[in-house]
Amino acid sequence: MRRGQGIGGHLVANVASLRRLPQLVASLWAAGPGLASAILVLRLIRALQPPAVLYVAKLIIDEIVARSAAGAGSFQLADLQQGGALSPLAGLILLEFALVAGDAVLSRVDRLLEQMLGERHANRLGAALIRQADALDLAQLETGEIQDRLQRARNQSVMGNSLLGQMLNQAQDAVTLIALVAGVAAFAPALVLLLAFALLPSLLGEAYFNSLRYGLDKEATARRREIDYIRYVGANARTAKEVKLFGLGAYLAGRFTTLAGSLHVASMALARKRALWGALFGILSALSYYGAYGYIAFRAVQGDISLGELTFLAGALMRLNALFERMILGLTQIADRALYLEDLYSFFELVPGVTEPERPLPFPEPIRQGIVFENVGFRYPGKEGWVLRNLDLTIRPGETVALVGENGAGKTTIVKLMSRLYDPTEGRILIDGIDCRAFALADLRRHVGVIFQDFVKYNFPAAVNIGVGRIEAVADRERMDAAAEASLAADVIARLPAGYDQVLGDMFTSGVELSGGEWQRIAIARAYFRDAALLILDEPTAALDARAEAAVFARFRDLSRGRTAVFISHRFGTVRMADRIVVLDRGGILEAGSHDDLMRRDGHYAALFRLQAEAFQ
Numbered sequence: 001m002r003r004g005q006g007i008g009g010h011l012v013a014n015v016a017s018l019r020r021l022p023q024l025v026a027s028l029w030a031a032g033p034g035l036a037s038a039i040l041v042l043r044l045i046r047a048l049q050p051p052a053v054l055y056v057a058k059l060i061i062d063e064i065v066a067r068s069a070a071g072a073g074s075f076q077l078a079d080l081q082q083g084g085a086l087s088p089l090a091g092l093i094l095l096e097f098a099l100v101a102g103d104a105v106l107s108r109v110d111r112l113l114e115q116m117l118g119e120r121h122a123n124r125l126g127a128a129l130i131r132q133a134d135a136l137d138l139a140q141l142e143t144g145e146i147q148d149r150l151q152r153a154r155n156q157s158v159m160g161n162s163l164l165g166q167m168l169n170q171a172q173d174a175v176t177l178i179a180l181v182a183g184v185a186a187f188a189p190a191l192v193l194l195l196a197f198a199l200l201p202s203l204l205g206e207a208y209f210n211s212l213r214y215g216l217d218k219e220a221t222a223r224r225r226e227i228d229y230i231r232y233v234g235a236n237a238r239t240a241k242e243v244k245l246f247g248l249g250a251y252l253a254g255r256f257t258t259l260a261g262s263l264h265v266a267s268m269a270l271a272r273k274r275a276l277w278g279a280l281f282g283i284l285s286a287l288s289y290y291g292a293y294g295y296i297a298f299r300a301v302q303g304d305i306s307l308g309e310l311t312f313l314a315g316a317l318m319r320l321n322a323l324f325e326r327m328i329l330g331l332t333q334i335a336d337r338a339l340y341l342e343d344l345y346s347f348f349e350l351v352p353g354v355t356e357p358e359r360p361l362p363f364p365e366p367i368r369q370g371i372v373f374e375n376v377g378f379r380y381p382g383k384e385g386w387v388l389r390n391l392d393l394t395i396r397p398g399e400t401v402a403l404v405g406e407n408g409a410g411k412t413t414i415v416k417l418m419s420r421l422y423d424p425t426e427g428r429i430l431i432d433g434i435d436c437r438a439f440a441l442a443d444l445r446r447h448v449g450v451i452f453q454d455f456v457k458y459n460f461p462a463a464v465n466i467g468v469g470r471i472e473a474v475a476d477r478e479r480m481d482a483a484a485e486a487s488l489a490a491d492v493i494a495r496l497p498a499g500y501d502q503v504l505g506d507m508f509t510s511g512v513e514l515s516g517g518e519w520q521r522i523a524i525a526r527a528y529f530r531d532a533a534l535l536i537l538d539e540p541t542a543a544l545d546a547r548a549e550a551a552v553f554a555r556f557r558d559l560s561r562g563r564t565a566v567f568i569s570h571r572f573g574t575v576r577m578a579d580r581i582v583v584l585d586r587g588g589i590l591e592a593g594s595h596d597d598l599m600r601r602d603g604h605y606a607a608l609f610r611l612q613a614e615a616f617q
């Protein structure tokens with residue numbers, strides 16, 4: 001929201017925010033149509049209860065007044081019955097009781113049903129959010145703006161529940177209000193106008209402040225993310241080592257205080273303004289309320305309305321006053337949250353750029369001609385420089401290729417392109433002559449097994465940590481044993497108290513944390529467990545000790561026989577084992593060939609190889 005937009009602009013934004021409400025209603029309905037209908041019926045009945053109670057009270061008083069007027073004398077218990085049946089007065093009192101007690105019961109049933117529907121809806125939304133995040137491109141998820149939106153959407157998936165209750169309260173109050181206003185209009189039409197005067201300024205004021213609040217929150221999202229991040233870095237087992245040793249505690253606390261303070265100042269300034277105006281509007285509505293009260297008292301004294309009608313009108317006014325207050329507050333909260341619905345639903349409307357082909361071709365099994373990068377260029381969306389440019393590279397079937405190059409040369413990006421985490425900005429990637437965009441994404445990825453250098457350390461049991469490589473086969477112990485054996489993870493598992501069932505990581509109390517190299521063995525097992533035609537390992541042995549590295553690679557060569565394998569490594573002892581080594585520099589290929597070829601050529605690779613070898617002499 002831009003500053004200086006004026007009240008008109010704010011109101012438009014506020015009304016626009018409500019446009020997402022029908023979507024919320026539809027998804028709530030879809031979560032439980034039966035539950036939703038039952039809730040609506042209950043709310044409607046409860047909405048009509050207050051006017052009914054007031055009306056019965058009016059009848060009771062009129063009945064009592066009529067009795068006194070008829071000179072029936074003081075009221076006796078025996079008066080409760082008349083000719084063997086209940087007297088009209090007793091009947092009315094009983095009815096009043098039934099209305100009040102009935103509402104108490106209905107409100108409990110209603111709350112229960114709403115909780116059921118709310119939880120069901122939140123669960124559905126939570127799952128849908130994960131599916132949508134999965135469908136989006138990695139490049140989309142990596143942008144700060146989408147991360148913000150995702151963060152807000154995550155909050156919303158829980159908030160939807162409170163919105164359900166608020167919307168129903170509002171609808172119920174609206175029905176009660178209409179019924180009460182109709183009742184008031186029947187006895188004293190002039191009062192309705194007076195009430196409208198009390199309502200309008202509050203309504204406009206609230207709408208205005210709602211939009212200001214949203215604008216403020218939106219502006220502050222980036223700062224709030226930074227605050228959350230500082231809170232994470234400052235109070236977290238993972239960062240504690242460095243924070244302690246570098247003495248960062250005071251620095252982080254200071255930065256936190258500065259950022260949180262700036263947010264606090266802005267939000268307090270708005271809260272003060274809002275409180276001031278709220279108080280003024282409150283006085284205005286109190287004035288209207290007492291004006292109306294005086295008016296009906298005067299008419300009663302004049303004898304224009306009966307005592308029963310006076311009771312009804314006074315009761316209705318009191319209720320209407322409370323209802324206005326509540327509805328304005330409710331409207332504020334609904335509009336406020338509805339503005340955030342925009343984040344939720346706009347996240348669901350994001351369309352991935354890495355798309356499925358209309359008529360997918362089957363992935364070649366086995367790969368016969370290989371993988372060809374044809375003049376491939378890649379630039380991150382919204383970024384200036386090219387990460388890869390004019391890249392021509394062929395990976396033959398059954399070949400083991402090592403990608404080497406300095407930090408930032410583009411090695412990981414090549415791997416991401418091969419698995420279609422990104423699509424090339426220019427050029428094509430062909431598998432057996434077919435553009436890889438022609439395969440169904442799931443089919444392509446089923447045939448590719450990638451372990452990234454920043455692989456995920458799942459705080460799940462060891463078996464699942466390996467099984468995620470091919471989750472549908474997670475129960476296949478024979479396959480798991482083979483993968484664990486090949487990756488040297490078997491030794492790690494054997495040492496775990498609960499073996500394969502041992503929860504790993506430090507997130508849960510039952511978890512066992514592993515060393516970097518142990519985690520890496522588990523991750524490599526994941527790749528073997530996947531058993532894909534194309535195996536890609538991005539710095540798979542960086543955390544392994546020398547003996548483990550040699551053992552892993554001896555097995556890697558055995559296992560990758562007959563399948564295509566690509567690995568990235570900065571360790572030339574490992575790299576030299578590849579059939580072909582591709583040296584990358586600033587997004588292009590500098591040289592390529594076997595270790596012996598490249599050493600003979602005496603170029604960049606040979607220089608780097610000697611440099612590393614000398615360091616060990």
Ligand SMILES: Nc1ncnc2c1ncn2[C@@H]1O[C@H](COP(=O)(O)OP(=O)(O)OP(=O)(O)O)[C@@H](O)[C@H]1O
Nearest residue numbers: 142380383387405406407408409410411412413414
């Ligand atoms: N999500 C991203 N958004 C924008 N730029 C990125 C992103 N990820 C990587 N880059 C840039 O792309 C370039 C290539 O990165 P890449 O990870 O492919 O390099 P690499 O050769 O694997 O490096 P390393 O040896 O350090 O792992 C780098 O200059 C990096 O700054």
